[in-house]
Amino acid sequence: MPATHRPEATSPDLVIGIVGCGVMGRGIAQIAALAGATVWLNDTRAEAAHAARDTLANTFGMLVEKGKLQRDAADSAIGRLHAGADLKELAGCHLVIEAIIERLDAKKELFRTLEDIVGPDAILATNTSSLSVTSIAAGLKRPQQVVGFHFFNPVPLMKIVEAIGGLMTSPEVVDYMLALGRHWGHAAVRAKDTPGFIVNHAGRGFGTEGMRILAEDITDIPTLDRILRDGPGFKLGPCELMDLTGLDVSHPVMESIYQQYYEEPRFRPQPLTRQMLDAGAIGRKVGHGFYRYSADGKKEVPAEPAPSSALPPSVWLSQARPELAARIAPFLQAAGVTVESGDTPSSEALCLVTPLGDDATRCCAAQGLDPRRTVAVETLFDLTRRRVAMTTPATDAAYADMARGLLGADGAAVSLVRDSTGIVSQRVVAHIINIAAEIAQQGIAEPADIDRAVTLGLGYPRGPLAWGDELSAGTVLTILNNLLQETGDPRYRPSLWLRRRAELGLSLLHREI
Template sequence: MDPARLPQPGSPDLVLGVIGCGVMGRGIAQIAVLAGASVRLVDAREGAATAARAELLTTFGKLVEKGKLTQEAADAAAGRLVPCASLGELAGAHIVVEAIIEELQAKKALFAELEGILGPDAILATNTSSLSVTSIAAGLTHPERVAGFHFFNPVPLMKIVEAIGGLLTPPAVVDYLLALGKQWGHTAVRAKDTPGFIVNHAGRGYGTEGMRLLAEGVATVPVLDNILRDTAGFRLGPCELFDLTGLDVSHPVMESIYHQYYEEPRFRPQGLTRQMLVAGTLGKKVGQGFYRYGADGKKEAIAEPQQATQMPQSVWISNERPELAEQVSTLAAAAGVQIESGVAPSDGALCIVTPLGEDCTTCCARERLDPRRTVAVEALFDAGKRRVVMTNPGTAPEYLAMACGLFGATGVPVSVIRDSAGLVSQRVVAHIVNIACEIAQQGIADPLDIDRAVTLGLGYPLGPLAWGDTLGAQTVLSILKNLEQLTGDARYRPSPWLQRRALLGLSLHHKEI
């Protein structure tokens, strides 16, 4: 096949077939037809294609009312949107995008049937989110015409699409899809045919590490979500996110990617989400998940436990990490508490350590501090909206109350967690950065495309590689090494991409010649 013989993206002669008229299929049809393509809709369910067209025309009408589309453009798009009764009516289409059930054999059977209908240069594109493009193409007479064209829901709003070539797909096919996605108004990025491609691969770190923190008893559901929203800047906490997407969607993807990577520890799911899936507590769609939801769909708020508070007479802050100690000193000074400057704390002083990938216990033991009087504080991430205090197993209640009084003195909420290597935000963000580094190491995508795809597809406050640069590659490396040493878990082993750039002082976006 030769994509050069196809109409150029944006040409009024381009004919697109969309198979599957659910939410994804309708979204793809919408952006394509509004960008000037002629779109033919097909669905195995009788009347579904006609109903999809009617829904799209209603959408066009709303866009006209809001001033986002002219009536002339809406009418022209409606004229290019044609429901079809059978696959045979796709003959003459230049590209077909399937958005059917996420099941390998169903997609293979569909493409095998389309081979006998479409012309020799037509592209067969799959919107699969987790299946191998190579596997979908295997067994076809012309597997080279198959590529991935992965959009995200809702398609008109999620301005990102991944173009994926299988092992036999020539680069020119992927190039055509990249140009087409761009012409349709999306950021189009190239990815290798690997489990999860870019976005679903990079997204494995957030939810799985959040669930690991719950499994270890480090934090409760609302505490975990509050910390990651308020200190790291995520739009939703991991539990809120799972409730929104539904565990019937999220958990199978976690398991699929974990098994497709032959039980790679970085992607290991936790048993909790499997239990919830079996129990049917899927999230917002059923009214119960990590949270409960009212009939109006609103989440029932769960307050964090109320902590006792009192002010300490004085505070001693470990200077093992001066840059972090300075952050804590600023917070303590704002509360008007005396800050000790001695090498060792005085009797009765509240002792504060600032771990980087370590737990409170390790820092306390190394500096020979009294565990009763020692807590750890998150100093690497933003403390403007929330302060995080971490106890060790020996922390006395009265000293925890002093820490809560000190850091809550200016009215900022304080979250208390149990001892954890890397606290919460450090270990979650370092894990995310490390997975993105490994995506770059494996050549799955260009480093800049990794960040573009993740920020648009997942809504993270920064692309993971840019986030690593902001924190400092050496800092992220230190967190991961300490996590690996303290837990003995290969899950935290640093990617070579990260290690080499940290040691050489290079950006995580830096590519080798």
């Protein structure tokens, strides 16, 4: 019999159905049952639903063995799990969450069937990661009861869920899902029904800009990943991350969001990942992606170039941006090399410049320096473990080696890259911050929720808007303006949200009235 009344989200009387018993469905069932809900597992194959229940029982048992769950709580949760293959068994559910194949037609057909089975108060929630909630609800009898409830894999560990209202979704339904997500132990954030919602939208900057750097032949794959791990502090570089996720998953998402935004340049993918996908080089799961993997899954990484012991006769440090020069001056002094103090360098000095969204060539030309002796240095991010030196197209190999020796004299790793607007880390981080600012500008989510969702959903070292405050909105704006001017690519046009706050001296987390 259909349920006639939906209890509070925290009520032990709540009965939910989960359609689709794969990894995501099982994860959602796990946190729901542990939080006190009765859960009906449903799959087109009855054996799959029963296998999912058995898997969850084993999971609860392991949690008990590790001391993370009491035995009586595990037994109680197992007792609340039911399995079947007939959708009619979900008639008494107050909420049904689908975690089936990511196909619009399949989800629409499922919900059309379900709304004739469940009660008029029942909520139909989709765990879609990239499809429109509005499109899924279109043509249903009760589109106001359809909502997005997007978890991340693995559900029990990724403590974030997005609650997404379609154009016809009742605000009360979204509020209910937010309360439910919090009751299940997750940070629950409200998002508009837009391509990628918050997390997958915000995540477009990291991978696509990394691929753009490779496309420009600025550096190689291992160096790109090392720079972004050791400087800004990402847990994985973009190539490592795509290998872990698998290009069969990540590339279609890149293409989908790019196309759904009518080819917005900020989300433009690169041909490389499409070629790799076509070739079957999709990552760790097949033993070959950006890296090769041994049979036990260990990544094979080429060794870094040996450190340089060469030192310049003297070094001249540009004061065009004194606040940036001050960040590397101590390393130069500690190396014991003469640091020139004149307005212009001597004829043999290594010339160091500090770009901010521009490249070594532009810095060199603007200051009248000898390009054969000029090297740029990244200054914005952590300099304790790794330093990044960038040559001009004319830099002499001997001076590049001197720069490596000088910057690594205290034992820090040094990566040498070719000339690039925004070096590596500046352009990647500024792009991430700019996309987050645009998410705020479009009202997709509140600024604080954007940062919360990104840190929990993507594992970034900081929320992008807080990161923009740390660097200063003015600095990020300068990087983007220089990238836009140098490349002419609208990909780098600054968000108005960012520009206005930079000009007014406001935090990027400032919430407007």
